[in-house]
Amino acid sequence: MLIINIAGVILIALIIWWFWLYKPKAEQVGNEDLVVVVENGVYKPSHILMDGNDTHDITFLRKDASPCAETLLIPELEISETLPLNKPTKIQIPPLSTGEYAFHCQMQMYKGTISIK
Amino acid sequence: MNNQPTEKTIELDIEGASCASCVGKIEDALSAVPGVQRAEMNFAQRTASISGLAPSKTLLQAVELAGYKARVISSESDIEVLDEKEQADLAHYKELMRETWIALSLGAPLMAYALITGEMSVNSTTEKISWLVVGILTLGVLLSSGRHFYVGAWKSFVNHSANMDTLIALGTGTAWLYSMVVVFFPEAVPVQARHVYFEATAMIIGLINLGLALEVKARGRTSEAIKRLIGLQAKTARVIRDNQEMDLPIEQVLMNDLVRARPGEKIPVDGEVTDGHTAIDESMLTGEPMPVEKAKGDEVVAGTLNKTGSIVFRATRVGKDTALAQIINMVKRAQNSKPPIGRLADVISAFFVPVVMITAVISALAWLNFGPTPAIAFAIVSATTVLIIACPCALGLATPISVMVGVGKAAEAGVLIRNGEALQTASKITAMILDKTGTITLGSPKVTDVVVVSGRTEHEVLQLAASVEAGSEHPLALAIMETAQEKAIELSKASSFNAITARGVEAEVDGRRVLFGNEKLMHERDVTLNVAGDDFVQKAQSLAADAKTPMYFAIDGKLIGIIAVADPIKEDSISAIQRLQKNGIRVIMLTGDNRDTANAVAKKVGISEFFAEVLPEDKAKKVEELQMAEEVVGMTGDGINDAPALALANVGFAIGTGTDVAIESADITLMRGSLHGLADAIAVSKATLRNIKQNLFGAFVYNVAGVPVAAGILYPVLGILMNPVIAGAAMAFSSLTVVSNANRLRLFKAQEH
Numbered sequence: 120m121l122i123i124n125i126a127g128v129i130l131i132a133l134i135i136w137w138f139w140l141y142k143p144k145a146e147q148v149g150n151e152d153l154v155v156v157v158e159n160g161v162y163k164p165s166h167i168l169m170d171g172n173d174t175h176d177i178t179f180l181r182k183d184a185s186p187c188a189e190t191l192l193i194p195e196l197e198i199s200e201t202l203p204l205n206k207p208t209k210i211q212i213p214p215l216s217t218g219e220y221a222f223h224c225q226m227q228m229y230k231g232t233i234s235i236k
Numbered sequence: 237m238n239n240q241p242t243e244k245t246i247e248l249d250i251e252g253a254s255c256a257s258c259v260g261k262i263e264d265a266l267s268a269v270p271g272v273q274r275a276e277m278n279f280a281q282r283t284a285s286i287s288g289l290a291p292s293k294t295l296l297q298a299v300e301l302a303g304y305k306a307r308v309i310s311s312e313s314d315i316e317v318l319d320e321k322e323q324a325d326l327a328h329y330k331e332l333m334r335e336t337w338i339a340l341s342l343g344a345p346l347m348a349y350a351l352i353t354g355e356m357s358v359n360s361t362t363e364k365i366s367w368l369v370v371g372i373l374t375l376g377v378l379l380s381s382g383r384h385f386y387v388g389a390w391k392s393f394v395n396h397s398a399n400m401d402t403l404i405a406l407g408t409g410t411a412w413l414y415s416m417v418v419v420f421f422p423e424a425v426p427v428q429a430r431h432v433y434f435e436a437t438a439m440i441i442g443l444i445n446l447g448l449a450l451e452v453k454a455r456g457r458t459s460e461a462i463k464r465l466i467g468l469q470a471k472t473a474r475v476i477r478d479n480q481e482m483d484l485p486i487e488q489v490l491m492n493d494l495v496r497a498r499p500g501e502k503i504p505v506d507g508e509v510t511d512g513h514t515a516i517d518e519s520m521l522t523g524e525p526m527p528v529e530k531a532k533g534d535e536v537v538a539g540t541l542n543k544t545g546s547i548v549f550r551a552t553r554v555g556k557d558t559a560l561a562q563i564i565n566m567v568k569r570a571q572n573s574k575p576p577i578g579r580l581a582d583v584i585s586a587f588f589v590p591v592v593m594i595t596a597v598i599s600a601l602a603w604l605n606f607g608p609t610p611a612i613a614f615a616i617v618s619a620t621t622v623l624i625i626a627c628p629c630a631l632g633l634a635t636p637i638s639v640m641v642g643v644g645k646a647a648e649a650g651v652l653i654r655n656g657e658a659l660q661t662a663s664k665i666t667a668m669i670l671d672k673t674g675t676i677t678l679g680s681p682k683v684t685d686v687v688v689v690s691g692r693t694e695h696e697v698l699q700l701a702a703s704v705e706a707g708s709e710h711p712l713a714l715a716i717m718e719t720a721q722e723k724a725i726e727l728s729k730a731s732s733f734n735a736i737t738a739r740g741v742e743a744e745v746d747g748r749r750v751l752f753g754n755e756k757l758m759h760e761r762d763v764t765l766n767v768a769g770d771d772f773v774q775k776a777q778s779l780a781a782d783a784k785t786p787m788y789f790a791i792d793g794k795l796i797g798i799i800a801v802a803d804p805i806k807e808d809s810i811s812a813i814q815r816l817q818k819n820g821i822r823v824i825m826l827t828g829d830n831r832d833t834a835n836a837v838a839k840k841v842g843i844s845e846f847f848a849e850v851l852p853e854d855k856a857k858k859v860e861e862l863q864m865a866e867e868v869v870g871m872t873g874d875g876i877n878d879a880p881a882l883a884l885a886n887v888g889f890a891i892g893t894g895t896d897v898a899i900e901s902a903d904i905t906l907m908r909g910s911l912h913g914l915a916d917a918i919a920v921s922k923a924t925l926r927n928i929k930q931n932l933f934g935a936f937v938y939n940v941a942g943v944p945v946a947a948g949i950l951y952p953v954l955g956i957l958m959n960p961v962i963a964g965a966a967m968a969f970s971s972l973t974v975v976s977n978a979n980r981l982r983l984f985k986a987q988e989h
Contacts, residue, residue, distance in 0.1 A: 160388035184328040199572035226632025228399035
């Protein structure tokens with residue numbers, strides 16, 4: 120029983136670490152436009168790194184028919200875009216100050232961040 | 237009709253153009269393509285615009301040969317986009333329904349067997365074999381009907397995120413794996429726990445797919461308002477070029493094109509009438525039921541319906557610049573924005589799924605440690621049920637789905653709400669400031685009385701007054717000019733014109749010094765206002781008491797008469813103000829007019845609180861004063877002079893005249909002039925907020941109560957443990973309930989009068 124309990128506690132610790140504490144590597148946006156694919160419940164890539172001096176384009180391509188995937192919101196930038204299925208949608212990100220800007224679907228099940236270094 | 241092949245413009249999106257020198261290279265490559273007449277690249281936007289007859293495929297090849305990548309920017313209309321979306325939604329619905337049937341056709345008989353026989357355990361070899369077959373069949377269901385849950389769960393897991401898929405995949409996965417362990421190694425679990433849960437696994441997948449399918453259907457209905465607006469756009473326009481009339485797709489109509497609209501046709505783009513006259517039904521945009529007369533010089537707006545005559549108009553705004561396109565854009569944006577009330581739900585849903593997973597683990601541990609035998613079975617059932625019942629979707633959907641319906645509903649009533657925040661604040665307004673001119677009144681004054689001293693004629697006074705005011709833009713001057721025109725009075729030339737701020741004007745007409753203005757001006761210039769025992773001040777006061785603005789008129793220092801001008805009160809202002817007051821809103825009127833006029837108007841419309849002679853810059857101060865007194869202030873103005881006050885107010889309402897909307901200037905724009913729009917806006921906001929609260933409350937209660945019950949909190953007291961299938965059904969229908977509740981808002985009717 121002790122082993123089971125320890126295993127349970129470890130499992131909880133793993134959940135906390137994996138979903139909350141771990142910081143995944145970000146994808147850098149350079150001169151080439153970045154394409155973010157919306158599929159199977161995730162944005163890929165979901166962590167985007169860019170410099171804040173320039174305007175950047177991010178192209179979103181939604182391959183997921185689920186209605187959840189339809190809306191893309193970047194609340195801090197007041198961007199709200201409807202993504203058509205299987206058609207690239209270009210989102211222009213204006214020059215930004217250093218920080219993290221979250222983008223997500225209406226229900227925050229699809230999540231990602233834009234980090235400005 | 238012109239049947240010549242028309243040259244078209246193709247827009248390309250260019251990738252890989254990193255320096256300005258690429259522009260020349262790309263333009264040269266495109267220009268070299270046969271059939272291209274003109275190729276221009278916009279480096280800032282990384283787009284190229286090519287006109288001519290060349291097909292897009294050749295153009296793309298040319299760009300690629302030059303070492304870049306290109307893609308055609310779709311120029312399809314909103315209608316096409318919408319059609320495609322509907323088709324995609326329908327396909328998705330059918331797919332989900334197919335998956336539902338597959339899963340239920342296995343789950344339902346299994347569940348019936350379980351209910352009838354109560355025999356779902358593995359004790360003999362025969363049972364072992366038959367359950368193994370069922371287990372493999374269930375796996376087939378999971379991999380076909382439930383595939384999207386597992387793929388989604390895995391992808392998000394790898395991505396360090398978790399969502400609804402994660403919960404369903406974990407829940408059904410646990411149940412299936414445990415059952416397979418029972419089938420293969422029955423001796424590994426206590427005899428009482430040798431129970432299989434294949435029926436639950438299949439039923440849950442089926443029910444959740446059914447819930448998702450119904451949700452897709454219900455969601456389609458939430459965007460009805462935007463569909464209606466998009467449907468207002470005409471597909472073609474009858475354009476007159478080089479004296480030839482041709483039907484062109486509206487995307488090809490250019491600024492300054494002459495366009496013909498025949499009776500019964502939609503106006504395709506915004507424009508100014510150059511020929512003909514007609515009546516146009518603008519109700520679809522403004523909610524105003526009466527058709528509006530249009531003649532040369534009047535504006536027409538895309539999406540409205542030409543009723544009676546044939547007109548030709550010059551296109552002034554085309555494509556994405558038309559008022560209709562801007563309205564659609566604004567409504568779309570607002571529909572996707574979130575009011576502050578939804579923020580808590582956002583914070584919660586960000587942590588929701590991992591918290592549920594942790595709860596499931598804790599619940600399983602609790603059963604294993606303290607539960608009765610067979611503890612392992614109880615632990616599996618409770619963990620599965622916790623994972624299945626928790627519904628992040630209902631919580632996440634609660635706010636946005638109601639905002640979508642509410643904002644759309646408002647747009648149908650001619651009320652444009654900028655964003656979710658404006659929607660929420662509008663529902664809480666306690667004080668409403670109304671600007672008098674143009675808001676309560678029509679804003680176009682008319683001459684109502686001309687009082688003359690004996691020996692003078694009305695004609696003379698009007699002739700001199702109109703001569704002085706000719707060329708002035710002041711609304712009172714316009715009223716006098718209009719009357720002079722109606723009476724066909726010929727004007728004289730005025731010279732040495734001098735406008736005296738807040739007093740009036742002076743000028744010389746036909747060698748005589750003319751003074752035209754208020755009492756203050758007359759006093760300052762020592763003009764006697766009592767002529768031969770006749771007290772003109774009293775006459776002026778009695779005119780003012782009747783909501784008219786009297787102005788004294790003097791020649792060479794002697795009074796010759798009074799001209800009274802009044803701005804008529806809009807027909808329905810009184811009933812609309814009553815509606816606001818009935819809602820417990822303190823209604824306050826502001827005006828730059830004199831006290832007497834203000835008093836008279838306020839009395840007529842039933843406002844007891846008003847401020848007269850307020851300078852435009854002081855309007856913002858009044859807003860501030862009310863805010864200091866803890867009022868949530870709405871400010872309504874025409875959006876032009878009142879910008880600072882509109883911006884400062886908690887909610888600024890711009891009242892448009894017809895479709896000439898001041899879209900950028902206010903939180904809420906009323907497309908028709910009536911103040912009922914104001915009461916409608918507040919009513920829609922209140923209804924939407926109420927709906928959001930119901931949704932949030934429902935979703936919170938559902939999860940807060942459902943998860944502990946699923947974990948088995950009632951078991952020690954009442955001996956109740958929830959069945960995972962019930963949890964699946966509850967979960968499937970919780971988000972559907974939220975969407976359906978939001979759909980109830982579609983039935984909302986702004987009650988007029």
